Amino acid sequence: MPYRAPVQDVQFIFDNIVGLEQVAQTERFADATPDVTAAMLQEAGRMCDEVLAPLNRDGDLEGAKLENGVVRTTPGFAQAYGQWAEAGWVGISGPVEYGGMGLPLALQTSVNDMMSGACLALGLNPLLTQGQIEALEHHASDEMKATFLPKLCSGEWSGTMNLTEPGAGSDVGALRTKAEPNGDGTYAVTGQKIFISWGDADFMANVCHLVLARLPDGAPGTKGISLFMVPRNIPNEDGSPGPRNSLRVVSLEHKTGLHGSPTCVMEYDGATGWLVGGPHDGMKAMFTMMNNARLNVGMQGIGVAEGAYQKALEYAQERKQGRTPVGDGDGAIIDHADVRRMLATMKADIFAARCIAMACGVALDMAHATGDADWQARGALLTPIAKSFGTDTGIRVSEMGVQVHGGMGYVEETGAAQFNRDVRVTSIYEGTNGIQAMDLVARKMMDGGEAAFRLLDEIEQDAEASRGKLPDLARIVWDAAETLREATEWLIEQGLNDRFAGAVPYQTAFARVLGSHFHLKAAMAEGGEGARTRLATFYINRILPEFEGLLAHARQGADDLYALSAEDLGAA
Secondary structure, rough: OOOOHHHHHHHHHHHHHHOHHHOOOOOOOOOOOHHHHHHHHHHHHHHHHHHHHHHHHHHOOOOOEEEEEEOOOOOHHHHHHHHHHHHHOOOOOOOOHHHOOOOHHHHHHHHHHHHHHHHHHHHHHHHHHHHHHHHHHHHHOOHHHHHHHHHHOOEEEEEEEEEEEEEEOOOOOHHHHHHHHOOOEEEEEEEEEEEEOOOOOOOOOOOEEEEEEOOOOOHHHHOEEEEEEOEEEEEEOOEEEEEEOOOOEEOEEEEEEOEEEEEEEEEEEEEEEEEEEEHHHOHHHHHHHHHHHHOOOHHHHHHHHHHHHHHHHHHHHHHOOOOOOOOOOOHHHHHHHHHHHHHHHHHHHHHHHHHHHHHHHEEEEEEHHOOOHHHHHHHHHHHHHHHHHHHHHHHHHOOOOOOHHHHHHHHHHHHHHHHHHHHHHHHOOOOOOHHHHHHHHOOOHHHHHHHHHHHHHHHHHHHHHHHHOOOOHHHHHHHHHHHHHHHHHHHHHOOOOOOHOOOHHHHHHEEEEEEHHHHHHHHHHOOOOOOHHHHHHHHHHHOOOOHHHHHHHHHOOHHHHHHHOHHHOOOO
């Protein structure tokens, strides 16, 4: 059974869980009518199934190569990307005045979900471009917008982000790349950047690099960093790609997975660049791109989880091994209790993660459309959770997919292991999941927990409304939300390092409670009877209880961590 994009599941979530209709009711997104959304999901799903998915294995076996300074991509990638761009999918949420569709971010991220499940390596290319479009829309000059946005929205040109250096990873402020004024409004950018996804491609007319660098008067640390647009080819006056800029791909990383996506070491040698935003204000502009990317990276994890689940389900339905407790005993391994448990866990977690990410997208769209501070806070709160839980789900589900296959999962020919290798990096790039958790318990709690408490209020209200039809499940969800509320109240009273010590389990516990909320809503939407209700029962009774142990961990503080000395940790 080949990959099939989860169009029906996405449509159900839009219609019944996250309320996309409220986005369409705003003036900003009035064109996102239900019929438009449904048609776009169907067509994007078809292209994922028929055009992208057949290339997934090819990208793994015949990845990108650097030949004579040019990145040669997997055969078939150029043609598939061309069809994707021609259909307009790169500029789904891009500004209409520059050739984009101007549709909601929630719709864009759902299309990226399906694309990631079909072929993550190729899907990473437009994802980065979409983040760059948003950054330029908010921070670039009108002249820069006119030059770059039409080409980026059409997919003729692609975009990258250049943050990391050999000595500056998560500590971006340690970067050494410099930018010197040329005296004509341009800058000479010099330095080396690493881990640059899709830093070049033989099928792109131009590659536009957003590069963090320090001006001569830039202060140390992140406050002295500026952002520059440094294209591979300097645009001509008519907007066509002109002469080659003074930059090159030094090498490609040899990675565990994602072989079809070139990860480049970039060298800039006095390359011509243009300032994006104000001097020394580069992190503000780059964070616009990074926040867009963080939600989309969460969707990458969910998409890969979907692909891994579909492959595992197909194998479990066909593979016969041992006497089964169902029927006459000669069924497939899906009838064994432990395999059934794994498949149910995979499906339930994918649904929970997809709902969290799509709810985040809707919140960000509502904030964009209305400027409402509560929606802005909701989107900010959900972003680290969506990124971390989505990618953790991708890793966990793809690993479980290998286990369902048994010994054959460890054999590359089945393709089960590729999902696990490809998705592993998603919990690392665009801010590690540990950094996301630190952001959640620190910056996102600077409001005293108000955004979190408003969300917990909604969970409890929905649980109360569900008591008449699903009393047992509703009670469990309400109690979980109240326990999370108490833990959050404790958390905001602690010092930062005590928060950080339990940040990851707290973040996961929050996601678990959110997952129970969305599963309960799904069960109510189908009237309390049916497949979604049975899946909700499984999640709430078997998976949700993990949150209590996670919160116990989160509330321990940091003392016991630092009671273990570095010598203790190195002792035999």
